[in-house]
Amino acid sequence: MEFESSLLFGSVLVFAAAGLLLALVLRSARLISKWGHVVLITSAWPIGMVTDWMLRGFFYGMAYVVAGLALGAATFWALSKSNS
Amino acid sequence: MTEKRLGAKTYTFAQAEQEFARLKDQFEGGKLTEADLKAQMQDLMVQDAKSQWWVIGYETGQWYVHVGEEWVQRDPPGASRAVPVVESAAKKERTLWETLWWPALLMSMGFAFSVQVSSSISRPLFDCGCWGGSGGWEYFRCLVHNCGTVPAAFSAFFFGIVTGLVGALIIKSVYATLTWKHVAIVAGGWGVLFGLGTFLD
Numbered sequence: 436m437e438f439e440s441s442l443l444f445g446s447v448l449v450f451a452a453a454g455l456l457l458a459l460v461l462r463s464a465r466l467i468s469k470w471g472h473v474v475l476i477t478s479a480w481p482i483g484m485v486t487d488w489m490l491r492g493f494f495y496g497m498a499y500v501v502a503g504l505a506l507g508a509a510t511f512w513a514l515s516k517s518n519s
Numbered sequence: 520m521t522e523k524r525l526g527a528k529t530y531t532f533a534q535a536e537q538e539f540a541r542l543k544d545q546f547e548g549g550k551l552t553e554a555d556l557k558a559q560m561q562d563l564m565v566q567d568a569k570s571q572w573w574v575i576g577y578e579t580g581q582w583y584v585h586v587g588e589e590w591v592q593r594d595p596p597g598a599s600r601a602v603p604v605v606e607s608a609a610k611k612e613r614t615l616w617e618t619l620w621w622p623a624l625l626m627s628m629g630f631a632f633s634v635q636v637s638s639s640i641s642r643p644l645f646d647c648g649c650w651g652g653s654g655g656w657e658y659f660r661c662l663v664h665n666c667g668t669v670p671a672a673f674s675a676f677f678f679g680i681v682t683g684l685v686g687a688l689i690i691k692s693v694y695a696t697l698t699w700k701h702v703a704i705v706a707g708g709w710g711v712l713f714g715l716g717t718f719l720d
Contacts, residue, residue, distance in 0.1 A: 446716075448716070448719075449712060449713060449716035449719075452712050452716075453679070453683075453708075453709050453712050453713070456704075456705065456708045456709065456712065457683075457686065457687075457705055457709075460687075460701050460704050460705050460708075461690070461697075461701075463701070464696060464697050464698065464701050465696075466690075466694055466696065466697060497631070499627075499630040499631045499633070499634050500627050500628070500630070500631045501627075502630070503626050503627035503628075503629065503630030503631065504623055504624065504626070504627035506626065506630075506686075507622060507623030507624070507625070507626030507627055507686075507689075508619065508620075508623040510623070510626070510686075510690065511618060511619045511620075511622045511623050511626075511690075511693070512619055514618070514690070514693070514694060515615070515618040515619050518694070
């Protein structure tokens with residue numbers, strides 16, 4: 436359990452940082468403007484990873500599919516809201 | 520500069536502005552390339568009562584009139600401003616499936632594909648007995664445990680680059696205004712972040 440928690444903590448930080456970078460790039464490209472959208476994109480990938488971890492009995496081996504869908508949905512929702 | 524195509528439709532200033540807004544919208548939505556936009560804008564030339572030719576600058580959205588040998592920026596006769604902000608029919612017709620769910624699904628599949636690609640690159644280089652699959656961060660943790668941080672960081676770096684590239688290209692395919700510089704920043708940045716992440720984890 437200690438290994439699992441540590442693993443989860445490390446991956447959450449890395450994925451959050453990657454999401455934040457993506458959100459800041461989209462903001463600098465003026466494709467999104469609201470800081471709420473930046474927070475949403477930043478948190479989507481870690482939330483997807485945690486969800487996968489919690490449901491691993493069902494989603495085992497599909498972490499990036501689940502987490503990628505979370506990040507993709509959050510990103511394109513924010514983009515469509517900002518560009519509609 | 521350009522010549523109006525023989526047989527091309529004749530536009531009034533207002534019609535040309537509306538057509539320009541529609542074409543620009545398609546370009547920004549990734550449905551037209553820059554070359555297509557330029558080609559189609561050749562048909563948007565308007566001739567006024569004094570037989571002067573007018574064109575809209577595709578980058579500026581301003582009107583230019585042909586005077587002597589030069590194109591000079593001016594407002595067209597009777598116009599209060601150059602190009603009205605018109606929400607085009609094309610933008611209205613874009614569905615939630617096209618702008619949200621389809622690219623999100625593509626991103627999801629692309630990320631799973633990225634894990635396979637990056638692990639396929641690193642596995643022959645480092646025989647560490649780890650399975651790349653799509654099992655998440657465990658793969659990089661296994662590499663750290665079995666072979667040390669350098670092979671793990673190398674593999675995670677590749678994963679970050681491929682994943683960032685896939686994600687940014689999918690976004691660029693829907694929102695063409697995302698530049699190649701932005702794509703490179705995301706891909707390179709994710710490579711560095713994931714690579715460093717294996718050291719910090």
